[in-house]
Amino acid sequence: MADFPKTEELAGRRAVVTGAAGSIGRAIVAALLAKGAAVHALDRDADTLAQMAVRHGTLLQPHAVDLSDRRDTDRVLAALSSAMHEHCDILVNNAGISEVLPFADTDDATLDRLFAVNFDAAFRITRALVPALSCSDAPAVVNIASELALVGQRGYSAYTATKGAILAWSRALAVELAAQRIRVNAVCPGPIDTPMLAAEFRIADDPAAARAGEIRTVPIGRIGRPEDIAAVVAFLASPAAGFVTGATWTADGGKTAM
Numbered sequence: 001m002a003d004f005p006k007t008e009e010l011a012g013r014r015a016v017v018t019g020a021a022g023s024i025g026r027a028i029v030a031a032l033l034a035k036g037a038a039v040h041a042l043d044r045d046a047d048t049l050a051q052m053a054v055r056h057g058t059l060l061q062p063h064a065v066d067l068s069d070r071r072d073t074d075r076v077l078a079a080l081s082s083a084m085h086e087h088c089d090i091l092v093n094n095a096g097i098s099e100v101l102p103f104a105d106t107d108d109a110t111l112d113r114l115f116a117v118n119f120d121a122a123f124r125i126t127r128a129l130v131p132a133l134s135c136s137d138a139p140a141v142v143n144i145a146s147e148l149a150l151v152g153q154r155g156y157s158a159y160t161a162t163k164g165a166i167l168a169w170s171r172a173l174a175v176e177l178a179a180q181r182i183r184v185n186a187v188c189p190g191p192i193d194t195p196m197l198a199a200e201f202r203i204a205d206d207p208a209a210a211r212a213g214e215i216r217t218v219p220i221g222r223i224g225r226p227e228d229i230a231a232v233v234a235f236l237a238s239p240a241a242g243f244v245t246g247a248t249w250t251a252d253g254g255k256t257a258m
């Protein structure tokens, strides 16, 4: 992973990042740490979290949790509240799962699984952290949606619905929480070089052709990197973005501009 330049922009600030052990999550954590924030990292992948804690030291606090399980999520929220002394500056709702299935084969269990992680967890965690965010002088929530909240793609009906929900909810929250000075923005990544995207190519008849075809849909002419998303998240989370709220920020190499 590319290093982010070290600054003091977020020095002393406390952040919570979900899906922190994933490809984009690890980059977001690195970007926030590089700006001086302390990060509480939530993920179900306890091993990767433990490795991250060793690498980053005391500025990274790992919290293993299954965000599809409400009781487990509540357990971690209680632990977070005391660990953060009820003060949170930044929340990044990044955890997400995807499944590629024809609409007719998308059963209730799949729909519930996708909504539990991609939407319900973000909703519940944010609701729980609003009091702690209200204690910050520059609170920010960044929700990770997807280009597929903006355009349709075959096989993604349920995933798309969860990401559309994230966008609509982010706007509603931005309006409602403005009274508490909490900014809320959504980021829509395009295709990013991650196992999630690789899995999509793998199920194509010709994975290499699928990848080349995807690149042709991106005006900038490449697949994105996790750092491309992390840089946008770190900006939106920072006081420099103090007048940005309710925004849908695409980071997709221009894909949805076409």
Ligand SMILES: NC(=O)c1ccc[n+]([C@@H]2O[C@H](COP(=O)([O-])OP(=O)(O)OC[C@H]3O[C@@H](n4cnc5c(N)ncnc54)[C@H](O)[C@@H]3O)[C@@H](O)[C@H]2O)c1
Residues within 6 Å of the ligand: 018, 019, 020, 021, 022, 023, 024, 025, 042, 043, 044, 045, 065, 066, 067, 068, 069, 094, 095, 096, 097, 098, 117, 144, 145, 146, 147, 188, 189, 190, 191, 192, 193, 194, 195, 196, 197
């Ligand atoms: N990769 C892309 O091309 C792409 C494009 C658009 C949007 N996104 C979105 O970006 C976000 C990050 O995606 P990524 O590509 O880094 O995926 P990833 O699979 O690498 O990371 C997702 C992380 O979420 C964690 N997670 C999943 N279910 C969980 C659960 N029940 N409890 C706790 N943690 C859980 C995983 O362990 C993983 O570490 C997701 O919201 C995804 O929908 C990704």
